[in-house]
Amino acid sequence: xxxxxxxxxxxxxxxxxxxxxxxxxxxxxxxxxxxxxxxxxxxxxxxxxxxxxxxxxxxxxxxxxxxxxxxxxxxxxxxxxxxxxxxxxxxxxxxxxxxxxxxxxxxxxxxxxxxxxxxxxxxxxxxxxxxxxxxxxxxxxxxxxxxxxxxxxxxxxxxxx
Numbered sequence: 001x002x003x004x005x006x007x008x009x010x011x012x013x014x015x016x017x018x019x020x021x022x023x024x025x026x027x028x029x030x031x032x033x034x035x036x037x038x039x040x041x042x043x044x045x046x047x048x049x050x051x052x053x054x055x056x057x058x059x060x061x062x063x064x065x066x067x068x069x070x071x072x073x074x075x076x077x078x079x080x081x082x083x084x085x086x087x088x089x090x091x092x093x094x095x096x097x098x099x100x101x102x103x104x105x106x107x108x109x110x111x112x113x114x115x116x117x118x119x120x121x122x123x124x125x126x127x128x129x130x131x132x133x134x135x136x137x138x139x140x141x142x143x144x145x146x147x148x149x150x151x152x153x154x155x156x157x158x159x160x161x
Contacts (some may be wrong), residue, residue, distance in 0.1 A: 008122070008139050009127060010119070010122075010136070012136070018078035019059075020114050021074070022082055025110070026106070027068040028068065028069040033106035036106065040101070042094050049090055049091070050074075056085045057082065057084075059076060060074070060129065
């Protein structure tokens with residue numbers, strides 16, 4: 001019996017015309033830096049805070065690992081929602097601690113992108129990322145990427161009018 005979650009699907013990202021994607025990462029280059037970061041408690045606080053952030057526009061977040069440390073990928077309803085949330089506690093305290101504690105052994109970075117067009121297609125895999133917050137619809141292997149991305153852009157333009 002086949003698993004329906006492993007069919008070919010596309011996430012209807014055009015349902016989120018102001019989608020904002022944020023990446024936050026730390027680079028831990030020594031065991032001392034790793035211990036200092038873990039002693040700060042930011043990691044466990046962040047997990048709790050992100051559960052509540054859904055009420056403020058966070059659509060989904062994913063913890064990933066890079067060769068230098070953890071990275072959190074977040075999908076926000078809009079940049080405005082992310083900006084409002086980032087100017088409140090506990091985020092402002094974390095950011096202050098991170099800025100004061102970076103050095104040659106410990107680095108921090110963030111990247112923020114406002115999607116103008118976007119696409120997420122899943123072919124016979126467990127959906128991740130946008131599949132957690134978008135409506136999914138069946139898709140085929142036909143090349144319809146441009147059509148879907150045009151729909152995303154059209155939704156953004158219609159929302160601005």
